[in-house]
Amino acid sequence: MKHFIILSLLLIANILPNKILAQCAGMNIINQEDFNSGTSGTWTAFDVKGDDSWEFSGSFQNAFINGFGGDVAGEEDWLISPALDFSTTTDIMMTFEYSERFSGPDIEVLYNTEYSGTGNPNAAAVPWILIETLPDLTSSSSFPSNVDYTIDLSALNDANIYIAFKYTATTPNGGDAEAWRIDEVCISGGDPNNGGGGGNG
Numbered sequence: 342m343k344h345f346i347i348l349s350l351l352l353i354a355n356i357l358p359n360k361i362l363a364q365c366a367g368m369n370i371i372n373q374e375d376f377n378s379g380t381s382g383t384w385t386a387f388d389v390k391g392d393d394s395w396e397f398s399g400s401f402q403n404a405f406i407n408g409f410g411g412d413v414a415g416e417e418d419w420l421i422s423p424a425l426d427f428s429t430t431t432d433i434m435m436t437f438e439y440s441e442r443f444s445g446p447d448i449e450v451l452y453n454t455e456y457s458g459t460g461n462p463n464a465a466a467v468p469w470i471l472i473e474t475l476p477d478l479t480s481s482s483s484f485p486s487n488v489d490y491t492i493d494l495s496a497l498n499d500a501n502i503y504i505a506f507k508y509t510a511t512t513p514n515g516g517d518a519e520a521w522r523i524d525e526v527c528i529s530g531g532d533p534n535n536g537g538g539g540g541n542g
Contacts, residue, residue, distance in 0.1 A: 368529035371425050375525050377402040383423050387462055391416030391510065407520035408510030409443060416510035416518065419462050421503055428500040430530030435494050435504065437526040438487040444480040445517035449507045450492060456503045469505065487524065504528065
């Protein structure tokens with residue numbers, strides 16, 4: 342009986358898609374990242390200032406940051422996508438999970454078409470453009486359950502686009518600083534069965 346249960350669980354694990362694939366099912370995947378490898382994966386973390394930075398754990402399998410008690414100069418930390426081609430895909434959406442706790446500035450989601458792909462994002466030829474600020478979930482000391490979130494990117498149609506999560510915390514000594522988790526990022530476009538375009542997944 343024990344061997345049968347173990348075999349059944351293994352079969353289920355192989356049959357059921359993980360959540361990120363379920364979010365992208367039936368769509369043209371431009372980029373997907375679950376941070377399960379314990380690294381930033383296809384995305385890039387850049388620490389502009391402060392002594393905290395984005396962390397990636399193979400155990401927790403997400404992107405995490407907490408600037409509380411950090412450098413007196415405050416914190417500015419970016420998590421940036423690879424170059425994405427939106428020029429041949431329609432109805433582009435970005436879905437992901439997030440959770441946050443404590444009080445402080447909320448994460449901003451931005452895009453840029455002139456970033457070089459490496460180095461300080463503030464050195465881009467043109468300023469990053471704010472898409473939206475993620476809604477606050479709680480000011481308590483405990484993480485709430487992850488929430489699924491979707492951002493409509495259908496107004497963007499450039500062939501070289503970078504999407505970024507920008508985290509900040511204020512002075513002194515971290516001042517107002519929230520802790521954030523980002524996971525299961527999927528950027529996808531038009532249903533290929535209904536004539537949707539391609540992407541550079």
